[in-house]
Amino acid sequence: MTAATRPIRLLRVDLARRSWTVEDLPDDLVRAFVGGRGLGAALLRREGRHRLGPADPGAPVVVCTGPLTGTRAPTASRTSLTGLSPLTNTVFDANSGGFFGIRLRRAGFDALWLEGVSDAPVTVSVTPRGVSFEDAAPLWGRGNREAQSALAGGSNRSWAALTIGPAGENGAKLANIAHGDRFFGRGGLGAWMGARRLKAVRVRGDGPVPVADPEGLAFVAGECRKQLGAHPVTSRGLPAFGTAVLMNVINAVGALPARNFRDSGCERADRLSGEALRDRLTVGRKACPGCPIACGRKIALDGRTGPGPEFETLWALGANLGLDDLEAVARLNRVAADLGLDTVSAGATIAAARELFETGDLGWDPLERGAEGVADLLAEMAEVRGRGALLAHGSRRLAEAAGRPDAAMVSKGLELPAYDPRGCQGQGLAYATSNRGGCHLRAYLVAPEILATPKRVDRFAWSGKAGLTIVAQNLNAAVDSLVLCRFTGFALGDGHYARLLKAVTGWDVDGQELMTAGERIYTLERLVNLERGFGRGDDRLPRRLTHEPVARGPSAGHTVHLDEMLDEYYRFRGWDLRGVPTARKLEQLGLGPSPF
């Protein structure tokens, strides 16, 4: 078998036994679930591991590349990671750009399964010759910056590493996983690593990545790059301002949450905008490998250059907390990155604590000492110590402990990001039906509702949003499985993606098959959550968003009409009114007999 068509290889590592094996995955499994996110969920469910608790030693994390990873397809440097979330208890995947997935494939492996609990801090090192286990005690307690530098910097530059900071080590359910200087941000999978005493996984490899039709790929990839170079978001907005380009846009329409979603709009958001970031801190752009967009910012601050804050961070640790000092928020971003805390959930949890203080449900003010106090609080959260212990596991647990569960701005326990759905109804449905909890990355209805791309739809209407949400969820599931960057979706459609996939795999695949794969993946994830005990009652938004109209600004008077959209959503999905896929739908997608 040539490199062009070799089977997809799963490397399985047992951290308890310090052993490893290699498995060639069946072709039909790979074709049905593509790779990345789809393959991760399928592998999890194939062995029934999806029924375990996140803390169970048998509950794995699977790092999956996709068929495009490491090829010349644009943005094909993303790695996907799937597990059971300590924060939400749902199935949870996250993906991130960097060298890990590329090097994993170049080492001859396409996916990496990690399970078991190591009895001492350990670094797992993968090379083409297999796996070795190294003592990570000297790195334990160190921040991501030092860990990345020790494992994948200097003379170790041929390595790519995933690491956790103190937050993950100490089991904070808001802990993320660092991948170079980017992150698998949400869902607390850093706590999964910490509980296994897995400080880091790194990989080195320089073999070929299989491509069936290199010339065809070069042609399609070129076409895709042209499209990315033509769309205003990917050719101008993101390159010029980074993701912070959204700050002023979202705020202008009254969809930027403030004060823990008690307001929808923020007077001084412009101080945290992409424009301000460009004018005051940015010294360059940073692209993930193989990406022509380069949305990453390089900033100079306090005599050091490094990654700048993303939009979500500027919101969560800035606008939503009423902090508007750009430099201070950029510093908090550095602090959180080094500690290994998800900035969105950490900021949202602090905002909830501030509300609880204002309403007399908490005896101390998390914002008493402004940004400096927030920095100290983040450190305590990462150490799960003192006041920080109350916030380290997220808004839901904080609000429940304070006796005010309504103060948690979450869906399925995941903190909502920087878009108030009362100003974009479809995004509300997308939050509520997201199978990893309240996030904007399952379906970004903000694009049609606010950014008018691919075309404008009425952001306050709820009729018809179910269909748009489902199409976006399915397409994104497919793109997350290839794995490509979400931002390509501004410029590319299912036809482009299918042609890339065809060139790389040799499969006779078209846009329709890819969309069906996306639906299969989304439905599989739904099955996993149903089997974990989730149901219609969990497809919810905080009561504040469905019952309390926005008080001021361009979205004033609106709430989210979730129930109206939800019935339609289930029907369009081919699910019954409990939110359970019908036997017919499962059969149609090749997902076997219904477990319900």
Place this chain on the structure above:
Amino acid sequence: MTAATRPIRLLRVDLARRSWTVEDLPDDLVRAFVGGRGLGAALLRREGRHRLGPADPGAPVVVCTGPLTGTRAPTASRTSLTGLSPLTNTVFDANSGGFFGIRLRRAGFDALWLEGVSDAPVTVSVTPRGVSFEDAAPLWGRGNREAQSALAGGSNRSWAALTIGPAGENGAKLANIAHGDRFFGRGGLGAWMGARRLKAVRVRGDGPVPVADPEGLAFVAGECRKQLGAHPVTSRGLPAFGTAVLMNVINAVGALPARNFRDSGCERADRLSGEALRDRLTVGRKACPGCPIACGRKIALDGRTGPGPEFETLWALGANLGLDDLEAVARLNRVAADLGLDTVSAGATIAAARELFETGDLGWDPLERGAEGVADLLAEMAEVRGRGALLAHGSRRLAEAAGRPDAAMVSKGLELPAYDPRGCQGQGLAYATSNRGGCHLRAYLVAPEILATPKRVDRFAWSGKAGLTIVAQNLNAAVDSLVLCRFTGFALGDGHYARLLKAVTGWDVDGQELMTAGERIYTLERLVNLERGFGRGDDRLPRRLTHEPVARGPSAGHTVHLDEMLDEYYRFRGWDLRGVPTARKLEQLGLGPSPF
């Protein structure tokens, strides 16, 4: 070598590798540290494990019997257990009466070392032939009652078992370990077991227990029984009323803490007294094996007979919370026992939460629904869920999270028990210098200060209390190492204990050697804590007790004069003013060169 003089045998079990080995311990180690608590600390430090964090897989728990365990010495059915406390981070031992230690010795082992993390719920079974590992998945999630019954009840009655309930499984730092229907109560060692997925350890054995001079032992044991039968506390108070005999006595002198130590005395304490317990619920007495005192109560409640509440529980879950319905508090005792929560710390933490509610530092009232609400809260604490998640790890973490660290009535993170030291100065010094945190079992100055046994001393005086405290701490360290029940100390002195030890071991040992062993053990534990980062600054009481005088009642106007007592205490101990044993003292005790 005959059974009478066989070496002391340590059985070492690795939960990760599911392997075991047997080690004969050196005679000089055993003679220097006796057994039980002393041997546990010595074994921990011998391998440097005492420097690890409590969560480290290499941090063991050592179950130690003593030389008297399983012999006919009165109360010789106690087992000691030593580890690193998840709650206090100090070295921590606890002991409890029952069949485990007896059967362990009859199986041919004197101590059991457990380390490593199992990758699935497991029960460790020990027999004379060695160790087997059984799947504990069917018991995981079950309460102590069911677990004990499954493992050591019915046709399994030849087994004795240590188990954890849901609190331990879920890592609540207030989790205890059940031993039959009694407990290793304090310090959260149940969370240690849960983190290792160790649901239970059980043992079966019917071999002989080594005794050097059986006739001599029979004679001395008979003398001791006579003494126990003559002292009013062990012959009348405890047998007639159980430990609850203390309720009215302690309350009458204004030393019963109420409202989280904001009061010192409780109007309706008599409703929870030993007298009320006898009149309303008690149907019989229950003795640990080999004990002539039989302080345990058997009560009938809700159509079921079972163990009744101890004094500390009646206080912590009753008087200190302002609950005075004896039946309701007895029900809470049952709930906590089944969940596997330390009643003292759990009740104290709820009392702290109530204070935080009253002062506006917490948004909900833990006592809103009275005893019924407390029962629900205990369940949430055991599940580390909702409001209970905030309380599950004890008062210190609760109070810190609420921004009111002063509200935690703890020393070294352990919740203080049912004696307000403002009404018994020496007990205040005993709390502050206890090396497992705020507890009355290192030195019970309440005996001379309130119970006038062996003779009355002025309870409000602080001069001279250092010496009394040190003698009590040393003697208790020795008794905990034999292992005998603390209550024998009302009637027996170091001479009795030494004669029992001599008869069993054949050592030429007298009271002075035994007291020196106690001092050696106490000093060793101090070294462990010092090496863990504790120091003089941790020999503290809550500010409330040293700075806020009792407002009302027989102890009105008093605070604890801790600093005055502490300097004297260090000097008498042969420690410097940092609280570090001098090199000369270490040499004198044979504890090697000073690590400081």
